[in-house]
Amino acid sequence: xxxxxxxxxxxxxxRCTERREHAARELASVGLGDFRFFDATDHDGPLxxxxxxxxxxxxxxxxxxxxxxxxxxxxxxxxxxxxxTFITFKRLWEEIAQQNVGTALVVEDDIKFTEYAxxxxxxxxxxxxxxxxxxxxxxxxxxxxxxxxxxEHAWSGKFLFLANAIKMSNCAFALTNGMARKLxxxxxxxxxxxxxxxxxxxxxTVNTHxxxxxxxxxxxxxxxxxxxxxxxxxxxxxxLRKAEPHDExxxxxxxxxxxxxxxxxxxxxxxxxxxxxCGSTYMAHLLNAFGLDVGHERLGKHGISxxxxxxxxxxYPFARDRGAERRRDKHFASVIHHVRNPADAIPSIMVENRHxxxxxxxxxxxILKQLGLDLDSYTNELERAAMAFLAWNRIIEHLKPxxxxxxxxxxxxxxxxxxxxxxxxxSFRPARLPSKNLNSGKPYKGQVIAKPSVSVxxxxxxxxxxxxxxxxxxxxxxxxxxx
Numbered sequence: 001x002x003x004x005x006x007x008x009x010x011x012x013x014x015r016c017t018e019r020r021e022h023a024a025r026e027l028a029s030v031g032l033g034d035f036r037f038f039d040a041t042d043h044d045g046p047l048x049x050x051x052x053x054x055x056x057x058x059x060x061x062x063x064x065x066x067x068x069x070x071x072x073x074x075x076x077x078x079x080x081x082x083x084x085t086f087i088t089f090k091r092l093w094e095e096i097a098q099q100n101v102g103t104a105l106v107v108e109d110d111i112k113f114t115e116y117a118x119x120x121x122x123x124x125x126x127x128x129x130x131x132x133x134x135x136x137x138x139x140x141x142x143x144x145x146x147x148x149x150x151x152e153h154a155w156s157g158k159f160l161f162l163a164n165a166i167k168m169s170n171c172a173f174a175l176t177n178g179m180a181r182k183l184x185x186x187x188x189x190x191x192x193x194x195x196x197x198x199x200x201x202x203x204x205t206v207n208t209h210x211x212x213x214x215x216x217x218x219x220x221x222x223x224x225x226x227x228x229x230x231x232x233x234x235x236x237x238x239x240l241r242k243a244e245p246h247d248e249x250x251x252x253x254x255x256x257x258x259x260x261x262x263x264x265x266x267x268x269x270x271x272x273x274x275x276x277x278c279g280s281t282y283m284a285h286l287l288n289a290f291g292l293d294v295g296h297e298r299l300g301k302h303g304i305s306x307x308x309x310x311x312x313x314x315x316y317p318f319a320r321d322r323g324a325e326r327r328r329d330k331h332f333a334s335v336i337h338h339v340r341n342p343a344d345a346i347p348s349i350m351v352e353n354r355h356x357x358x359x360x361x362x363x364x365x366x367i368l369k370q371l372g373l374d375l376d377s378y379t380n381e382l383e384r385a386a387m388a389f390l391a392w393n394r395i396i397e398h399l400k401p402x403x404x405x406x407x408x409x410x411x412x413x414x415x416x417x418x419x420x421x422x423x424x425x426x427s428f429r430p431a432r433l434p435s436k437n438l439n440s441g442k443p444y445k446g447q448v449i450a451k452p453s454v455s456v457x458x459x460x461x462x463x464x465x466x467x468x469x470x471x472x473x474x475x476x477x478x479x480x481x482x483x
Contacts, residue, residue, distance in 0.1 A: 003125035005105040005174060006137075007096075008035035011088060012109035013042055019226060023109040026216075030117045032105070038095075040088040043081040051190065057083055058191040060265045060331055069331075075263040078190060081230045086194040089170070090187060096180035102137035103130075104180075108171045110226045111146065113216040116155035120215055124159045133161050134207045135174070140182045142203055144210035146172025149222035153213055165210045166203050170195040171218035179206060232257040262329055269423055270294055270303035271332035273310050273399070275392040276359055277348035277442075278340035279407030280305045285434035286414060290424055299323025302423070303332060310396045311366040317358050334421055337401035339393060341408060342386070342470055343482040347451040349385040355444035360388075367391045370398075382454060383462040390469050406477060408436075456483045 010023045020037065027035050041047050051057050061069040063076035096104050135141045144167040175183075186202055199208075219225040224239030237254040240247060270292065272283040284296035284305035293300035297308070298320035306324060308316040315325035353360045364375045371391055378384035403417050411433060418424045441448045459467075459482045474481050 004127040019109040093180040140178040140206040143174040144169030149217035272305035274338040281439040289430040335401040
């Protein structure tokens with residue numbers, strides 16, 4: 001006999017045909033064949049981007065689990081798959097509320113029912129028993145029916161509805177129309193994972209029960225028979241190692257997914273960022289002089305100085321270690337934007353553009369993507385270098401740096417920032433400052449190339465638009481106009 005739920009949902013991504021076939025077999029095997037699939041939101045779908053753009057997803061810091069900036073939580077930032085899962089369940093409870101579904105049974109597509117599940121469905125999940133625990137359409141009621149396999153998944157011939165008990169039961173649970181409306185009204189922002197929000201945050205405020213023993217468990221968390229689509233785990237590789245035939249490629253892929261997934265943001269102290277040839281080497285050495293471990297194009301304990309960190313990419317072409325390969329898994333308490341006198345910087349950038357095509361194409365690609373400007377459209381070499389300088393600094397401004405300094409005389413401003421951040425004592429003065437000419441003889445393929453001499457007439461030959469932007473830049477940063 002079918003349990004007295006008005007609707008049965010199976011949450012599943014449309015592309016996951018193997019999981020859908022599995023779920024259909026499982027549901028049919030326990031007499032729940034009249035279910036409907038509820039199409040899940042995919043992690044790379046437009047809704048995830050929309051929620052982030054609208055500020056409906058909590059950002060790091062702090063850690064969404066413990067509320068601290070620095071912690072040991074294995075997952076401290078809401079990743080796209082977690083956001084997509086939350087959106088899926090939010091859409092589901094909105095449908096239940098809007099379509100006035102009285103009560104609903106919800107399972108995920110990796111559900112595995114126990115051998116005693118048919119007996120529980122017949123004896124425990126009756127209209128009388130559900131009414132007795134207050135599970136009625138108008139009530140705010142939640143019933144946990146399945147979670148990661150434990151010793152609780154043992155059948156003694158008896159069952160119990162345990163009140164006020166919390167289990168992360170997204171793989172199998174039931175809710176009322178009143179509960180769906182409660183969830184709908186309570187939403188302000190995605191600040192937790194979906195299961196934590198439903199069962200741990202809202203669950204204790206409503207009529208909550210769990211069924212012991214539960215109906216089933218989720219294969220991705222319990223056995224690894226399916227890989228988790230939210231956070232891949234080594235459990236999948238372990239499962240595949242025991243499977244026959246042995247598929248080494250599948251095992252390697254599972255291990256790769258589990259070990260390389262983006263699940264944490266590393267909290268760091270300082271990011272220094274500017275245009276190439278504008279002092280990133282000096283800034284790293286200056287911070288070293290203040291006692292901080294900040295690497296130049298490598299990640300130090302306290303941070304990094306790298307012009308590539310102006311934009312998101314993976315991996316950066318000149319990263320000197322694994323930590324310097326990408327920005328998106330790092331959060332910097334302070335961003336220092338360092339600028340340089342355009343009259344000195346732009347001739348050096350002409351050399352960079354000529355002799356480091358990887359650097360030039362990297363900047364060109366990101367400037368085109370973010371600002372719609374193609375550096376190749378500037379035929380005058382000086383003008384192209386000037387535009388690269390201006391555009392890259394404009395992109396850095398989008399990072400909203402805590403401090404903007406001229407590399408020629410930035411030492412005291414940097415010291416004051418470090419003091420304000422509690423990184424050095426107020427009395428600290430470096431015994432020795434690094435040379436300003438640390439990277440002036442940068443070699444290209446082993447050869448040091450002198451920067452070109454740029455005359456007044458050369459500066460005047462660039463377009464009036466670029467000249468105007470240069471004047472504006474010089475005015476804002478206190479530099480004389482190039483001439």
